[in-house]
Amino acid sequence: MNYPSKLIENAVNEISKLPGIGKKSALRLALYLLKQDKEQTTSLVRALVALREETSYCKLCHNLSDSELCLICSSHRRDRSIICVVTDTRDVMAIENTAQYNGLYHVLGGVISPMEGIGPSELTIDSLVERVYTTDEEHPVREIILALSPTMEGDTTAFYIQKKLKESGVKISTIARGIPVGGDLEYADEVTLGRSIVGRLSYE
């Protein structure tokens, strides 16, 4: 495409690097911003910069957090003996929405995917293992729930974690497959997702 201005060409190229946005959509978004008040672009830009520069992660569960310990990890009302292992922040939000779970989380930051070059060391699996083996006398970890998407990568990751935690003696379960196989966890409806947590299956 021949753009009438280098500025718009540059903006379109940058916007279309985002997943699911092609050149035509990017051009539409760029022209939309041009038509709105400068304010809107300014606040969008400010939010993106703040997100990228200032976001920190909870040192325990690795979820996004504004403080060193996230609100869930620092809450006294949560059951500290159960840890629910999820892929990313969206899964925490989805499970929290069901109001069926009162334990802690562990955010892996992805799943093992050789195709995308993501191995176990790119994820927070070591930190999970440490959490399980570092015995806290008051609140020992009794159970790990693996709440990963039922895809090949999710299953591989679940299998890897299971092997790593075998000797800990901690019970390992997986959420019930009420979710259609091959589907994405984050798009499941709340009832199905809530039921899949209540009806979780223990590995042997």
Add this chain to the structure above:
Amino acid sequence: MNYPSKLIENAVNEISKLPGIGKKSALRLALYLLKQDKEQTTSLVRALVALREETSYCKLCHNLSDSELCLICSSHRRDRSIICVVTDTRDVMAIENTAQYNGLYHVLGGVISPMEGIGPSELTIDSLVERVYTTDEEHPVREIILALSPTMEGDTTAFYIQKKLKESGVKISTIARGIPVGGDLEYADEVTLGRSIVGRLSYE
């Protein structure tokens, strides 16, 4: 939704103000940016700021332009006696892609739409009328091609411009309706769009 961090909540709110992007897509985009190098966010932000702060418009045709006169208006190879009136920059790009048109353009910046509160004074119609009536002895305007989308708003705008230019004696034509009625000009394929320019119909 309960976001784990104010920063991500703010970013999601800002991103989802863009047309066609809901909260879930916005969250996906925000988490995507968090996973990439800071570089990517920086260059996206820089491109958006430059677009919004530095973009200027051609003083003749009102298309986006890096200079006072755009490349088309300042070219000596274009036929200065024909002006093609379009809604926005995307339409100029689409028509240029057909390689079937060698005249100049006039970018309205929208179409008359009472529903969205856009009247003739929000558009560059006055400037178009001035272009037609200000006689340039060397290159008098012979023809105006109205290349607006065949929607109610497009037709209203075409009718309004026609009335304004009636006394100028300049020939006014509209692109042939090879494009499905109700469709968007920018998504037409190049052959259809090119043919609609060649086979344009004269009013009366």
